[in-house]
Amino acid sequence: MLEADVLVIGAGPNGLSAAIAAARAGCSVLVLEAQPTAGGAARTQQLTLPEFLHDFGSAVHPLAALSPFFRSLPLEQFGLTWVEPEIPLAHPLSDGTAAIMLRSMAETAERMGTDGDSYARHMRAPVEGFAWLAEELPHGHLPRHPASVLRWAAASLLPSSTIARRWFVSPGARALIAGLAAHSALPLNVRGTGAIALALAAAAHLVGWPFPRGGAQQITAALLACLRSLGGQVQTNCTVRSLADLPPARMVFWDLTPRQLLSILGDAIPGSYRRALARFRYGPGACKVDWALAGPIPWLASDCSRAGTVHLGGTFEEIARNEAAVWNGMLPRKPYVLLSQPSLFDPTRAPLGRHTAWAYCHVPNGCEASMADAIEAQVERFAPGFRELILARSVLTAPELEARDANLIGGDVSGGVHDLRQMLFRPTARLHSMPLAGHYICSSSTPPGGGVHGMCGYLAAKRALGSKVTLRR
Numbered sequence: 001m002l003e004a005d006v007l008v009i010g011a012g013p014n015g016l017s018a019a020i021a022a023a024r025a026g027c028s029v030l031v032l033e034a035q036p037t038a039g040g041a042a043r044t045q046q047l048t049l050p051e052f053l054h055d056f057g058s059a060v061h062p063l064a065a066l067s068p069f070f071r072s073l074p075l076e077q078f079g080l081t082w083v084e085p086e087i088p089l090a091h092p093l094s095d096g097t098a099a100i101m102l103r104s105m106a107e108t109a110e111r112m113g114t115d116g117d118s119y120a121r122h123m124r125a126p127v128e129g130f131a132w133l134a135e136e137l138p139h140g141h142l143p144r145h146p147a148s149v150l151r152w153a154a155a156s157l158l159p160s161s162t163i164a165r166r167w168f169v170s171p172g173a174r175a176l177i178a179g180l181a182a183h184s185a186l187p188l189n190v191r192g193t194g195a196i197a198l199a200l201a202a203a204a205h206l207v208g209w210p211f212p213r214g215g216a217q218q219i220t221a222a223l224l225a226c227l228r229s230l231g232g233q234v235q236t237n238c239t240v241r242s243l244a245d246l247p248p249a250r251m252v253f254w255d256l257t258p259r260q261l262l263s264i265l266g267d268a269i270p271g272s273y274r275r276a277l278a279r280f281r282y283g284p285g286a287c288k289v290d291w292a293l294a295g296p297i298p299w300l301a302s303d304c305s306r307a308g309t310v311h312l313g314g315t316f317e318e319i320a321r322n323e324a325a326v327w328n329g330m331l332p333r334k335p336y337v338l339l340s341q342p343s344l345f346d347p348t349r350a351p352l353g354r355h356t357a358w359a360y361c362h363v364p365n366g367c368e369a370s371m372a373d374a375i376e377a378q379v380e381r382f383a384p385g386f387r388e389l390i391l392a393r394s395v396l397t398a399p400e401l402e403a404r405d406a407n408l409i410g411g412d413v414s415g416g417v418h419d420l421r422q423m424l425f426r427p428t429a430r431l432h433s434m435p436l437a438g439h440y441i442c443s444s445s446t447p448p449g450g451g452v453h454g455m456c457g458y459l460a461a462k463r464a465l466g467s468k469v470t471l472r473r
Contacts, residue, residue, distance in 0.1 A: 004030035010255030012040025017457030023230035025468035044215030047394035048292040062203035067453035078225035085308030088209035092382040098301035099172030115173040125151035130202035156195035178319040179311030285398030285411020287371040288360040312337040335361035365410035415444030432460040
């Protein structure tokens with residue numbers, strides 16, 4: 001096996017980001033990946049029929065488009081092109097209408113009618129605060145709007161149920177908040193779910209909810225090309241089961257979650273740290289369905305046909321009830337469903353005249369049940385005739401997701417629970433550092449958490465290499 005200054009275990013977006021940051025700092029870098037292809041959850045595959053391209057895991061990438069680290073890289077020179085749907089997000093309701101979120105905050109507020117003024121007033125602080133967090137904080141700049149940052153931080157501590165109840169009166173506006181907050185996979189009355197909802201809404205107004213032309217694999221391909229241009233190397237089909245499997249290196253970055261680290265490192269780490277890792281909590285899993293379709297989804301609400309992402313689940317109360325059921329270990333009869341329909345905007349995803357769509361719902365961690373029928377029933381509820389368009393489907397249960405990407409423990413796509421405690425101390429109070437000389441964690445189980453943005457890898461490299469790691473191109 002090759003030797004290098006820096007080893008990275010795992011070639012997901014965070015592992016590749018740590019590798020690139022180290023290579024830019026002048027280190028020789030070797031990445032070891034257990035799967036035949038790099039990318040982790042950011043892979044694109046033919047899961048149904050030939051020529052139908054489906055994203056295995058992540059599909060829509062507002063956090064990637066906002067990522068300070070990704071924006072410091074010339075990824076466009078390596079083929080990454082963003083597609084931005086006209087409407088980032090739509091949320092259909094039972095009356096045949098849909099609440100929508102547009103790139104423009106003013107236009108979104110205008111569409112909300114009686115809730116428009118409240119939306120514009122309350123969202124200004126999250127948009128300004130999130131812009132500072134994404135663009136200025138990594139460079140050490142003070143916020144240009146400190147009051148907005150403080151207001152945003154205070155609002156983020158609220159449960160999304162409180163935000164929906166205090167800020168809005170219409171079912172549509174409240175439903176939008178529910179769909180955004182439910183990305184957290186937490187009960188919507190839990191503190192911190194407001195942070196998820198406001199961050200995703202702010203991202204929609206700052207960069208939209210774009211996705212890569214050709215699929216999520218294009219993010220991985222661009223990161224790989226960038227790493228190789230810096231002299232970094234990647235070896236696939238290379239499983240690490242113990243420290244004895246590693247070649248000599250000055251530093252090791254682990255793009256793995258705590259459970260995997262415990263299995264590999266065992267007694268090599270102190271007992272107190274082992275116990276802290278063992279206390280790390282994983283969240284609900286997911287059951288995912290991909291479809292090859294004969295035509296576009298026939299939404300009752302026409303706005304849904306112009307949206308890249310659609311949240312299905314009805315009212316705030318309905319979504320809150322079903323997400324609470326999952327948290328308590330039960331399968332919901334009418335699950336909250338996240339759906340992406342990229343082929344409407346990216347013709348590379350399917351043969352001419354055909355389409356792809358991708359959806360998942362939350363299930364209890366490790367649940368083996370297929371939710372395909374329940375997911376399709378929710379789509380049919382808001383798009384009658386949908387089932388008649390299905391040419392083929394692929395269903396991945398929570399254990400099957402983990403089998404294809406070992407970081408998806410029990411089907412948890414977020415790298416662990418994102419409640420307030422595990423947002424701040426992730427996976428332990430040591431954050432990226434480990435009590436093993438030269439070893440660091442860089443997976444989504446570290447700050448700033450889940451999503452394809454590479455910042456976990458960048459921050460781990462920054463912790464290890466200090467001022468040698470920068471965000472300048």
